[in-house]
Amino acid sequence: MQVLVIGAGVVGLAAARAAAHAGHDVVVAEKTAGIGNGVSSRNSEVIHAGLYYPPGSVRARHCVNGRRMLYSFCASHGVAHRKCGKLVVAANEAELERVTAIMNQGRANGAEGLAMIDGPAARALEPQLRCLGALRSPETGILDAHGYMLALRGELEDAGGAIAFNTPVMGAARKDGQWAVRFGGTDLDTFAFDAVINCAGLGAQSVARSIEDYPATRIPRQVLAKGNYFTFTGRPAFTRLIYPTPMPGGLGVHVTLDLAGRMRFGPDVEWIERENYEVDPRRADIFYERIRTYWPGLPDHSLAPDYAGIRPKLTGKGEPAADFMVDAPPQHGLPGLVQLFGIESPGLTSSLSLAEEVVGYL
Numbered sequence: 587m588q589v590l591v592i593g594a595g596v597v598g599l600a601a602a603r604a605a606a607h608a609g610h611d612v613v614v615a616e617k618t619a620g621i622g623n624g625v626s627s628r629n630s631e632v633i634h635a636g637l638y639y640p641p642g643s644v645r646a647r648h649c650v651n652g653r654r655m656l657y658s659f660c661a662s663h664g665v666a667h668r669k670c671g672k673l674v675v676a677a678n679e680a681e682l683e684r685v686t687a688i689m690n691q692g693r694a695n696g697a698e699g700l701a702m703i704d705g706p707a708a709r710a711l712e713p714q715l716r717c718l719g720a721l722r723s724p725e726t727g728i729l730d731a732h733g734y735m736l737a738l739r740g741e742l743e744d745a746g747g748a749i750a751f752n753t754p755v756m757g758a759a760r761k762d763g764q765w766a767v768r769f770g771g772t773d774l775d776t777f778a779f780d781a782v783i784n785c786a787g788l789g790a791q792s793v794a795r796s797i798e799d800y801p802a803t804r805i806p807r808q809v810l811a812k813g814n815y816f817t818f819t820g821r822p823a824f825t826r827l828i829y830p831t832p833m834p835g836g837l838g839v840h841v842t843l844d845l846a847g848r849m850r851f852g853p854d855v856e857w858i859e860r861e862n863y864e865v866d867p868r869r870a871d872i873f874y875e876r877i878r879t880y881w882p883g884l885p886d887h888s889l890a891p892d893y894a895g896i897r898p899k900l901t902g903k904g905e906p907a908a909d910f911m912v913d914a915p916p917q918h919g920l921p922g923l924v925q926l927f928g929i930e931s932p933g934l935t936s937s938l939s940l941a942e943e944v945v946g947y948l
Contacts (some may be wrong), residue, residue, distance in 0.1 A: 587781055598614060599614070601940070602614045624788055625897070634656065640691070655938040656935060663741075674829045675880045676719050697725060752772065755786075782923050785884045809898050824881075828841035839872075910928055910940075
């Protein structure tokens with residue numbers, strides 16, 4: 587089967603690799619000049635345990651399964667990673683109840699090793715931390731996201747697949763039992779494929795609107811939530827990821843670590859109308875306030891603007907978070923077409939598991 591994957595982000599590369607391993611002839615169309623230039627390159631590089639998603643949801647299922655697959659993949663492919671663990675901290679009794687509910691939800695999802703600890707036990711692990719209690723998640727970790735995507739690309743190409751860079755998809759239509767796909771870029775042309783997988787991330791809705799006969803009513807609205815990061819200019823104060831109690835729209839301004847030992851804070855949630863990756867230095871005031879709820883020793887003038895990412899959300903401010911949307915032939919009735927919408931966090935963690943599901947529809 588001739589398969590086109592649209593988008594060379596982490597989910598697109600994982601789906602393309604899985605399709606190639608299943609024996610299909612695979613081409614990835616990427617509108618930019620490289621892999622992972624969108625959502626996949628602008629995140630916390632966290633391997634999530636599976637705490638925050640309602641049991642039975644698409645997110646919960648793929649996060650837990652994908653996390654197990656991802657650790658195995660990283661170990662077998664030499665992708666740098668570390669299972670550093672995480673503490674979700676509560677500053678008061680009300681937050682302690684919410685964090686306990688997160689623990690119970692995580693256990694229902696299959697997240698292993700979760701346990702509530704009190705403030706002294708949390709400070710024994712992280713002396714700079716201030717909290718009433720915390721949820722300990724030993725299966726949470728970090729990885730080199732770009733190294734992971736390079737490994738996916740290598741396996742795809744080893745299996746005979748290819749990536750066409752600077753190649754935007756302009757439209758598609760069913761013709762003679764295949765998908766006739768029009769491409770832009772330097773070589774405008776139309777090619778036929780048996781199946782099309784839309785993993786375009788922030789561009790998924792735009793791609794979907796260009797596909798003839800795909801019902802417009804099935805295309806969800808897209809809401810952009812920008813997440814800003816600030817780097818800490820001193821020596822890291824923590825050895826684990828530290829997350830506050832979640833806030834509407836995100837998981838709160840948390841401590842993120844990279845494999846080089848540097849410490850960052852973020853992301854926050856900034857609702858925006860159009861793509862914009864500039865980090866406003868004035869947002870540091872909000873960061874200082876939020877971070878000091880669990881790290882009162884954060885020094886003044888120690889945060890510097892770093893980078894920003896944009897979450898392709900399906901719901902907006904004040905609305906319940908939407909689940910991942912995988913729209914496949916059993917739902918929409920068009921053969922050989924799989925569309926993925928709203929793949930934000932934990933998309934990186936879920937990527938290998940999502941890829942299995944997607945290829946199953948082929």
